[in-house]
Amino acid sequence: MTIALSDPTVRTPASAALHAKVAKYALLGLALLAYPLVASDFFIVQIGAQTLFMGTIALSLMWLGGYGGMVSLAQLTFAGVAAYMIAVFGVSNKPELSLGWEWWAAIPAALIVATAFATLTGMLAARTEGIYTIMITLAIAVAFSLFCRQNYAIFNGFAGFASLRPPAPFGLDLRAPLPFYYLCLAFAAGAYAGVVYVTRSTFGLALQAVRDNPRRMRAVGFNVYAHRVAAYAMSGLLAAIGGLLLAWFNGRISPGSIAAGPSINVLVMAVLGGMAHPVGPYVGALVFILLQNFAIDLIDPERFNLVIGVAFLVIVLASPDGLVGLWRRLTARRSGGPST
Structure with a gap:
């Protein structure tokens, strides 16, 4: 007996993979929703919430580096600009420095x-490549702090501000x-x-093509510079969202919160988790924050x-693409498939 190719009961490998991915996302979503119901306040805020907003700031770096091929050390600076602006607006x-706007006006203004600010940074950094991009963004981060x-x-x-x-x-x-x-x-x-x-x-696919071969993209008529600047603008928005949560988590924002050391920590989170998938920064943030909270129980805090x-x-040595x-x-x- 033959089965028609249009039979809806027959699953192709692609549809089976899609169903498996949807099931994984559903399970992960349920786990994240249920997590605070079984955790203590310390694990809810210090581990769970902090992982989420620091992972979002690291995600802004992963977006630039993983999909745009541009490594920036100014992502925490973008977050800091949003945090300072929510205090100013x-x-x-x-009260003599803050304008006292309502939250529904202050939050969009800060973002x-x-x-x-991220777009202006991109207009400078996108004209460079490699180590020069890193140095320019680091200089901007230090200068703003x-x-x-x-x-x-x-x-x-x-x-x-507090x-x-x-x-x-x-x-x-x-x-x-x-x-x-x-x-x-x-x-x-x-x-x-x-x-x-x-x-x-279309924009995302073009940005990845710019990352892989900018000369060819210029040859076929794409504006490489504009794509890179737009990528910085989007990364700035992502970092700004994390910056608002960072300010509300700490209840304050100061120059020490956006200094060079914390800025490098964002890079560490992104690389630890992996720069090839958006979930990587959150995994890296979780590992970093767990070490930050519990390593001091085993060693001298100065050796963190x-x-x-x-x-x-x-x-990184075991897996260049992170955890x-x-x-x-x-x-x-384990499944016997290709390891790449």
Whole structure:
């Protein structure tokens, strides 16, 4: 007996793979939704929420590096611009410096300013390649941190701003562990879905082609520079979202929060997890934050950077594409498929 090719009950390998992927996303989503129901407040906020918003900032770097071929050390700076702007436009402990806007106006304004700052950075950095791009973005990050430290008229100098609180729509306290976790989860899910969608769009495919062969893309009529600047603008928006959550998590923003050391930590998170898939930055952020919270119980806190450095070297040497790449190779080997 033969079966018609149009029989809807027959699953092709492609449809079976799609169903398996949908099932994995559904299970992951349910696990993330159920996590705060079984975890303590410490694990909900310090581990769960922090992983989500730091992973979103690292995702902005993964988007630039993984899909655009541009490594930036200014992603935390973009996040910091958004955090400072929410303090300037909104409410803080410095009413003489803050404008006191309502959250529904302050949040979009902060995101717009941070995205514009990232776009201007991209207009400078996109004209360079390789080590020069890294140095330019690092210089911008350090310069902005020093400027905030020395400027008291707008950024309140070394002290920065405190008493930064998330909005309270309908009287909901978003600083409470459970609401804040779900707020971070919603933003992280939106950022992840946005990156996945854009990478499959015409712009995303063109950006990946620019990454692989910019000379050929110029030859066929694509504006390579414009694509790179647009990629910086999108990365700035992603980082700005994480920056708002960072400000609400700490309740403050200061120059120390966006210094060179924390900026490099974002790069470590992205590389640890893997630069080849949007889930990588979140995996890297989870590993980094777990080490940050629990390594001090085993070693001297002053040696934390040594632990991070050793873990970074071990993972990168074992798997240049990070923990996600290592996991993919292990699962492919178990199933008997190709390991690449």
